Structures are given as C-alpha cells and as structure tokens.
Amino acid sequence: MKKTRAHFPRIKTIAYEGPKSANPLAFRHYNPDEIVDGKPLSAHLRFSIAYWHSFRGVGSDPFGPGTIVRSWEKGTDAISIAKARMDAAFEFFQKIRAPFYCFHDRDIAPEGRSLAETNRNLDKLVAHAKGLQKATGVRMLWGTANLFSNRRYMCGAATNPDAHVFAYAAAQVKKALEVTKTLGGENYVFWGGREGYETLLNTNLKREQDHLAAFLHMAVDYAKSIGFKGQFLIEPKPKEPTKHQYDFDVAAGIAFLRTYGLEKHFKFNIETNHATLAGHTFQHEIETAIAQGMLGSIDANAGDELLGWDTDQFNTNVKEITLAMVAILRAGGLGQGGLNFDAKLRRPSIDPEDLFHAHIGGMDTYALAFKLARRILADGKFSAFLKDRYASYDTGYGRAIEKRRVGFRDLNKLVLTKLGEPTPRSGKQEYLENLLNSYLHG
Numbered sequence: 001m002k003k004t005r006a007h008f009p010r011i012k013t014i015a016y017e018g019p020k021s022a023n024p025l026a027f028r029h030y031n032p033d034e035i036v037d038g039k040p041l042s043a044h045l046r047f048s049i050a051y052w053h054s055f056r057g058v059g060s061d062p063f064g065p066g067t068i069v070r071s072w073e074k075g076t077d078a079i080s081i082a083k084a085r086m087d088a089a090f091e092f093f094q095k096i097r098a099p100f101y102c103f104h105d106r107d108i109a110p111e112g113r114s115l116a117e118t119n120r121n122l123d124k125l126v127a128h129a130k131g132l133q134k135a136t137g138v139r140m141l142w143g144t145a146n147l148f149s150n151r152r153y154m155c156g157a158a159t160n161p162d163a164h165v166f167a168y169a170a171a172q173v174k175k176a177l178e179v180t181k182t183l184g185g186e187n188y189v190f191w192g193g194r195e196g197y198e199t200l201l202n203t204n205l206k207r208e209q210d211h212l213a214a215f216l217h218m219a220v221d222y223a224k225s226i227g228f229k230g231q232f233l234i235e236p237k238p239k240e241p242t243k244h245q246y247d248f249d250v251a252a253g254i255a256f257l258r259t260y261g262l263e264k265h266f267k268f269n270i271e272t273n274h275a276t277l278a279g280h281t282f283q284h285e286i287e288t289a290i291a292q293g294m295l296g297s298i299d300a301n302a303g304d305e306l307l308g309w310d311t312d313q314f315n316t317n318v319k320e321i322t323l324a325m326v327a328i329l330r331a332g333g334l335g336q337g338g339l340n341f342d343a344k345l346r347r348p349s350i351d352p353e354d355l356f357h358a359h360i361g362g363m364d365t366y367a368l369a370f371k372l373a374r375r376i377l378a379d380g381k382f383s384a385f386l387k388d389r390y391a392s393y394d395t396g397y398g399r400a401i402e403k404r405r406v407g408f409r410d411l412n413k414l415v416l417t418k419l420g421e422p423t424p425r426s427g428k429q430e431y432l433e434n435l436l437n438s439y440l441h442g
C-alpha cells in the first residue's frame with residue numbers, strides 16, 4: 001500500500017490499559033488480544049465499523065444540514081475523494097482495532113448518470129478496498145445495497161408498485177452480491193429500507209409482500225449461481241422511513257420467511273434500536289431469533305427511551321448488553337456474524353476524537369458485558385433457576401405433554417383422579433433482579 005498522510009495524526013492505535021486507566025483514549029475492558037477459550041477476544045466479539053455512519057454521516061437532521069467536517073473530504077473529483085475517505089476509514093479501523101467493517105454499495109462510491117457508470121465507479125472503489133483489506137487485514141463482515149436514498153426508490157424497491165423499479169433494484173443487488181463476494185464479505189444484509197407503506201389507500205399489501213419474497217428468492221438463486229457462500233440476513237425494523245415496514249420485528253420476519261419458503265436461507269441481523277422501536281427489549285428480539293435457530297448478527301447501537309425514532313446512539317448500557325450477551329453466549333455465539341456499530345455521533349460531536357470515544361465506549365461496554373455474561377453463565381444460578389422452574393416437564397405427564405403423547409382426555413382424567421389443584425410457585429422476579437445487580441455492581 002502506498003504511504004498516505006495520516007488522517008488521524010494525533011491519535012495512536014488504541015491500547016488496552018485495564019479498568020483502572022483514566023486515559024479516555026484507551027480501552028478499559030476490551031483487550032483484543034486476550035485469549036478466552038483458546039481464541040482472542042477480538043474473534044469472539046467480531047466488532048465491525050459501519051461505513052455509512054462513521055464515514056458518510058455528517059450530522060444532518062430534518063432541521064439542518066451537516067455539522068461534521070472531515071479533513072479528507074476535499075477536492076472536486078468524486079472518485080479521488082471516495083478513495084481518500086476510504087484510506088481514512090481503514091486508518092480508523094486499524095487504530096480502533098476493529099477486525100471488520102460493513103458498507104452499502106453507495107457508501108463507498110458515488111452514483112453515476114447510469115447504472116453502468118455507477119457500477120464502474122463501484123469497481124474502482126472495490127479495487128481500492130481490496131488493496132486496503134490486504135494491507136491491513138481488516139475484513140468485510142457484511143455487504144448490502146442502498147435501496148432507499150435515491151428518488152427512484154421513494155415507494156420502495158422490491159415492493160415498488162412499478163416493476164421497472166423492481167428490475168432496477170434487482171440489477172443493483174446483483175452487483176452488490178458480486179462486490180460482497182469479491183471482498184470476502186461473510187454475510188449479506190437485507191434491511192427493508194422503504195419496503196413498507198405510508199398509507200394503505202394506495203397499497204396492495206399482499207402483492208407487495210409477494211414481490212418482496214420473489215426478490216429474496218432471486219437473490220438466493222443468484223448467490224448460489226455465483227458461488228457466494230455468505231449468510232443472508234434480514235434486519236427487521238418496524239417503522240422509519242416508512243410508517244409501516246413489512247419486516248416489522250423478528251417474529252414478523254420469521255412468519256414472512258416461513259410463508260414464502262425462505263427460512264432455510266436467512267437468519268436475522270438484530271439491531272438494538274429497532275427492537276426498541278418495535279416495543280421490545282433487545283433481549284426479546286435475540287431470544288425470539290435464537291428460539292428458531294436464526295440468530296445471525298447484531299447491529300450494536302441504542303435508542304433513546306424518550307424519543308420515537310432511530311437515534312442510532314452508541315450503547316453504554318451495561319445491563320442491557322449483559323442480558324443480550326447472556327442470551328447470545330447461551331446460544332453458542334454469533335458464528336460468522338458479528339457486532340456492527342450501526343451508530344452515529346451526535347450532531348455536535350464534530351471532532352475526529354469523538355469517533356474514537358464513541359467506539360471505545362461501545363467496545364468497552366460489549367467487552368465488559370461479555371465478561372459479566374461469562375461469569376453469570378459459569379456460576380449457573382440463573383440457568384439452575386430456569387431448569388428448576390420448568391422441571392415438571394422433564395418427567396412423567398409433563399414430558400408426555402412436550403412429546404405430544406397425551407391429549408385433553410388423559411389430562412382431564414389425571415387432574416380428576418390424581419393431581420387435583422396445582423400449588424402456585426413464586427416467579428421470584430425481585431430475587432432475580434437483585435441477583436443480576438450483584439453481578440453488575442458487586
């Protein structure tokens with residue numbers, strides 16, 4: 001790689017200094033090289049940086065344009081700017097010690113006047129990315145296509161009432177899959193950008209859902225035809241940008257995938273803030289996916305309990321993340337998924353250092369939660385409590401219920417002749433909440 005000027009000259013590679021460190025530019029809990037169960041912590045947590053927020057986000061909101069000005073965003077040639085930006089991004093990935101990154105096709109290269117020109121632009125930046133990946137060892141966690149920013153997608157992509165737009169989106173995703181394969185992306189995400197509706201007055205809900213399913217089947221077929229082995233992921237979100245998104249939450253996603261015979265090809269990319277918007281906890285969405293063996297990856301961020309939109313903040317809530325990590329570790333981890341910081345700086349956080357503080361906070365929170373979750377699981381108190389709470393299903397008629405070997409007649413007879421009235425047992429919620437706090441706060 002040719003030697004380029006440092007884009008973050010004042011910041012060195014972030015070091016692990018331990019929980020007592022007062023250095024705001026050091027890790028206190030995340031030691032990427034610490035060996036846990038035979039592999040480094042970095043390989044357990046598989047942190048990823050979201051290109052769109054950290055290298056395309058400028059702090060704009062509905063009330064004003066961007067506030068964040070980066071030194072590398074200068075010049076007149078869009079391709080040269082895109083390359084300089086990518087150099088800055090890879091310098092950041094290395095300095096923050098993230099092994100992975102994720103991007104939408106349009107994050108890394110500008111759109112041209114035609115699809116052919118856009119694809120040529122993309123090829124130039126993919127070649128640049130390939131070189132940077134090779135030089136730094138940073139890998140691609142997942143790829144995706146931006147099917148929501150351009151005006152053509154204002155009424156959706158695969159669910160657009162116009163088949164012409166469907167066709168265009170198909171061509172775009174075809175290319176995005178090729179790019180993801182070229183760069184060794186381990187997953188491919190479908191977040192339903194504008195796949196939903198604003199009003200049912202102009203919407204044929206059934207046809208739109210059928211079209212979305214047709215689109216996903218085409219993606220599965222195409223991936224197979226080019227030998228792309230990455231895991232396909234659906235990222236549910238209940239609303240925003242549309243009033244109602246079809247992939248509302250994990251449960252709706254499971255029903256959709258099963259209805260259309262897609263369940264073998266997809267898992268879920270679960271985003272914390274999307275769970276909140278759906279009226280669920282993060283843990284609920286994770287457990288719902290795990291229950292079907294469909295947990296794939298995580299978009300690690302946080303919402304604001306007082307706001308009803310996707311604020312995409314960095315998560316520093318140790319309790320929320322510990323509960324999530326307990327669920328994830330109990331299920332055996334994320335496999336080829338990872339923890340992608342789909343999170344952005346607040347509008348007034350305009351310094352390059354803020355990008356580091358933000359990710360250090362997110363990574364430390366997850367690393368601490370990982371350690372707490374391992375301690376909780378090793379102690380086994382919660383697991384033992386759960387086991388005991390459901391023990392009546394482990395033997396006898398309880399077992400027969402689970403195996404569906406008994407029916408209403410048998411159970412009716414059993415109650416009348418033997419069992420009689422059940423003895424209620426406490427759910428012990430307050431005891432369990434205190435037990436959880438004893439791990440979090442000693």
Ligand code: XLS
Nearest residue numbers: 144191235271299310342
């Ligand atoms: C938006 C989504 C998006 C996906 C990738 O809310 O989180 O960023 O993760 O398209």
Ligand code: NI
Nearest residue numbers: 235271299342
């Ligand atoms: Ni996301």
Ligand code: NI
Nearest residue numbers: 271273310342
């Ligand atoms: Ni989101």
